[in-house]
Amino acid sequence: MKLPRIDSDYLVDILLRLLFTPSPSGYTDRVVHLVSEELERLGVPFELTRRGAIRATLKGRVSEPDRAVVAHIDTLGAMVKSLKDNGRLVLVPVGHWNGRFAEGARATLFTDHGQWRGTILPLKASGHTFAPEIDNQPGGWDHVEFRIDAKVRNLEGLLRLGVHVGDFLAIDPTPEITDTGFINSRHLDDKAGAAVLLASIEALIREGFDLPVDCHPLFTISEEVGSGASAALHQDVAEMLTIDNGTSAPGQNSSEFGVTIAMADQSGPFDYHLTHRIIQLCQEFSIQHQRDVFKYYRSDSAAALEAGNDVRTALVTFGVDASHGYERIHLDALESLARLVSVYMQGPPLYSRDRFGIGPRAGFPIQPG
Template sequence: MSLSTTYMVDTFCKLANTPSPTGHTDKVMAWIESELNNLGIAHVRTNKGAVLATLPGKNNAKHRLLTAHVDTLGAMVKEIKANGRLKLTLIGGFTFNAVEGEYCTIETDSGRSYTGTILSTKASVHVYSREAGKMERTESNMEVRLDEKVKSKDDVLALGIRVGDFVSFDPRVSVTESGFIKSRHIDDKASVAILFGVLKHIRESGLTLPYTTHFLISNNEEIGYGGNSNIPEQVVEYLAVDMGAIGDGQTTDEYCVSICAKDSSGPYHYGLRKHLVQLAEEQGLYYQVDIYPYYNSDASAALKSGYDVVHGLIGPGVDASHSYERTHTESLENTGKLVLAYLQSDIMQA
């Protein structure tokens, strides 16, 4: 029995199409809990809203923890303008250039949703000529054009829209016949789908893990503290599963499992990194070791919080991170197989 790529891709599509900007993740966490129930895996909801699932292992003295995050980039309504358009404040580390022209959804406190489009304040070249292209894309120069008949601030207020309402971006999920997955929020919903693929395989194959293992689906990673709490005291190894960054000077591509040696927080545990590389080679997996210059993970957040754990980071290679992203099914497969091999291996010796 092998990992089901179809299940992982289908799971990703469901997750991607469920809005979950950081700070407003209840709907997607409810889906996570429902799927864990379907798989018969015990879990709890933390006070911060994350979900911690546990598989008992043969050794209950030392535990492992794997994490992936389901929260995404997004925005909130910063201001309702006099002309009936909305100013935004961004959630997460990305630029307005990455979402210009994107469809979005504004959800009010009452649960009503309204659609719109993110545009510059001088979008029309027939009116603003060269300014349309040269103007810097900043909070003050971008706005949401609502798909409602509004001409004033009062018209918008009458809809129930208020400052602080959450704004999510249309993911535009597409899976091509050649195996490419195109979507927003592949970071990090693809990794969550990979962990669920591994969990499904473990359940259906009747596999018992050598160590009790926890799976933390975090919901605050994009703002820096998703996986820095609720770590059981028996945990000695902590592996974050998050996207591998692609770009000039990187080894990672859209087909590999990327093994991180260092990010902006510093080096990851050298022994665990070598262990992951050895497992990848033994399994005949396509992998790359890489350094991510502008990146932090839940694993590094855990260390900054003072946890005494061995920490590592792997993930599928994702192109155009924090924009309209792309990866390939081969990357999901390679990452899932490395996760599964790791879970069946021995814990690092101090």
């Protein structure tokens, strides 16, 4: 195994292309085509599930026990709950995010026959009109509305525009990359993870590395609403590494630098042996890392296990400040993750016994104690 050179320019470029492609859960076709086109350009074969999850294949010397590396390309968003008499729209969130982060957001409304730009505003938005009432009004999705940038002042006007209950809203990412390497944007969860996975693939192909077993990069489209990797796995996949965001916040051990390795989330502990293989790789290749436990968190790993897949899972993350809000990461974390993922894909299977779904005790590992 060798550390390839990660092309940081490519990583940032594909991240920005992903961020500027709207993909709230349930409205992901455009980003599926974007990732598919990039895989075609890299010469990586892939197939799509009925709903659009992408299952690619990097061929190894043998086909089993094969592995998967997964990132999700769906994001948070919103949907029209009802049309108001004043020509504005009541919204509900797509995915779990707080309405206070929606206030002031620019967004695109997708109707059956076109799209409209607009802004999510609190119900009392004019300081010249409401003054202190603005500060005193409650927050949350019941207290915001969507103002369309069109000449519409009533319900009839909304209907003429073709607006319907259930139309999707994609929230603008508004990315900014500073000279200090920080990346500020919405939807870094998990467009940054998808960029890391693509940058790892690009590096392995560019430098011609040989893989010991088949590896399946997966790009899922419904992680933010819970189903994630539930339907995209080959049944012979023995181990799955998930790439997603960590939570750099008080009481957490995540960092915006290096790799944050999750030991457990609200679904329970990750696979002991696969997680410690990841820690071992970080140590062997001098990749900065830290461990964390997430209390209010689930990922594609949980979805895969809950769907009945008997697969070892581990979670590696880039530390995000203000997750599910105005998010911030550092390029160092993304580069560190890409290096880790690229050496993981070059490594041997965790256990040769894992090629069998059910087998004898011989070869089964034991934890230290």
